[in-house]
Amino acid sequence: MHLQKGMTMAELYIHIPFCVRKCLYCDFLSFPAGDDVKEKYVEALCEEIMCIGEERCRASLSSVFIGGGTPSILPAENIERIMKCVKDCFMMDEDAEITIECNPGTVDEDKFRRYRECGINRISFGLQSADDEELKRLGRIHTYSDFETGYKIAVSAGFTNINVDLMSDIPGQTVSSWEKTIRTVCMLDPAPAHISAYSLIVEEETPFGEMQKEGKLDIPDEDTDREMYHMTSKVLSEYGYSRYEISNYAKPGFECRHNTGYWTGVPYYAAGLDASSYYDHCRYMNTDDMDSYMREPAAGPFLIEKLGTEELMSEFMILGLRMIRGVSREEFKKRFSVELDEVYGDRIRKFISEGLLEESVMPDSRIFLTERGLDLANHVMQAFI
Numbered sequence: 001m002h003l004q005k006g007m008t009m010a011e012l013y014i015h016i017p018f019c020v021r022k023c024l025y026c027d028f029l030s031f032p033a034g035d036d037v038k039e040k041y042v043e044a045l046c047e048e049i050m051c052i053g054e055e056r057c058r059a060s061l062s063s064v065f066i067g068g069g070t071p072s073i074l075p076a077e078n079i080e081r082i083m084k085c086v087k088d089c090f091m092m093d094e095d096a097e098i099t100i101e102c103n104p105g106t107v108d109e110d111k112f113r114r115y116r117e118c119g120i121n122r123i124s125f126g127l128q129s130a131d132d133e134e135l136k137r138l139g140r141i142h143t144y145s146d147f148e149t150g151y152k153i154a155v156s157a158g159f160t161n162i163n164v165d166l167m168s169d170i171p172g173q174t175v176s177s178w179e180k181t182i183r184t185v186c187m188l189d190p191a192p193a194h195i196s197a198y199s200l201i202v203e204e205e206t207p208f209g210e211m212q213k214e215g216k217l218d219i220p221d222e223d224t225d226r227e228m229y230h231m232t233s234k235v236l237s238e239y240g241y242s243r244y245e246i247s248n249y250a251k252p253g254f255e256c257r258h259n260t261g262y263w264t265g266v267p268y269y270a271a272g273l274d275a276s277s278y279y280d281h282c283r284y285m286n287t288d289d290m291d292s293y294m295r296e297p298a299a300g301p302f303l304i305e306k307l308g309t310e311e312l313m314s315e316f317m318i319l320g321l322r323m324i325r326g327v328s329r330e331e332f333k334k335r336f337s338v339e340l341d342e343v344y345g346d347r348i349r350k351f352i353s354e355g356l357l358e359e360s361v362m363p364d365s366r367i368f369l370t371e372r373g374l375d376l377a378n379h380v381m382q383a384f385i
């Protein structure tokens with residue numbers, strides 16, 4: 001069914017699969033490529049964006065996220081071209097959040113100036129650590145000083161909404177080096193508006209996965225991981241950041257709209273290699289084969305799964321509980337025409353009695369994870385699958 005022009009509020013994700021070189025822990029679809037491949041890819045991407053815009057009747061976008069990979073590896077004119085295409089093919093919400101992921105060592109003054117001119121209003125830096133030794137162990141291409149330079153240029157170009165990605169559980173990392181990383185980033189002037197703090201997940205098919213199999217990966221043990229985790233929110237709150245999602249912290253008013261949309265079930269379209277989208281209660285996926293994508297960028301997306309009511313309810317709970325404010329009883333009833341307690345009452349009562357969930361009544365009735373529940377979030381979420 002085609003929707004009326006401008007009726008749907010949705011998000012758009014655009015995938016740029018290029019990186020200078022592969023980090024040792026990375027299992028995202030990203031790789032180095034020559035200029036000609038990048039150019040052709042952007043051309044294919046624009047063709048796909050046009051098709052999505054047409055298919056979705058120029059839906060309204062509340063956010064656009066250009067992610068990767070390393071989108072900032074592309075020449076600025078490529079990003080301008082992509083942004084022009086997005087604006088031509090969709091209605092943009094007046095205050096749409098438009099983010100681009102940047103890696104230190106791939107940005108300069110000209111790029112940031114042009115990003116702003118074409119409407120991008122949020123930068124997300126992949127820093128991971130303020131310790132050069134740790135960066136080297138991760139196989140990152142940059143030093144902390146490269147990040148600092150890029151950050152300052154972004155600020156002078158006028159960006160006020162900047163996220164910095166940080167990573168704990170890096171091989172050889174200690175609680176004090178993690179704390180030093182957090183404090184160093186918080187003391188930037190001006191401080192970033194948003195910080196994402198994830199812990200390293202060792203994926204099998206990566207060099208880290210291999211090293212782990214051979215017993216050569218010295219990652220912090222579970223107690224250290226927990227210590228780092230608890231310290232993160234404590235230190236960040238000292239600097240005025242509130243945790244609004246399990247791994248995300250923001251200064252007031254700077255919560256990431258794009259990710260919040262994802263956690264609260266806003267439909268999202270996606271363009272690019274291996275990009276996944278979700279709308280009309282269905283999940284879709286693009287091909288992960290570069291040749292096929294370049295040949296026929298608009299061949300996809302391919303239907304992966306149609307979600308039934310049960311799956312939608314489960315997703316509402318699992319994603320919603322990631323948010324610190326949790327899930328709303330009213331919202332559940334509005335979406336599914338049934339009371340939350342009729343479906344999940346037994347589980348909710350059990351977790352409340354165990355101190356893992358809590359409920360609030362003002363301003364609306366919500367269920368959310370307690371401090372202890374946040375620690376055992378996976379266990380709680382399992383129960384809603």
Ligand code: SF4
Nearest residue numbers: 019022023026030069
């Ligand atoms: S920069 Fe990001 S996407 Fe690229 S290889 Fe490193 S972790 Fe992967």
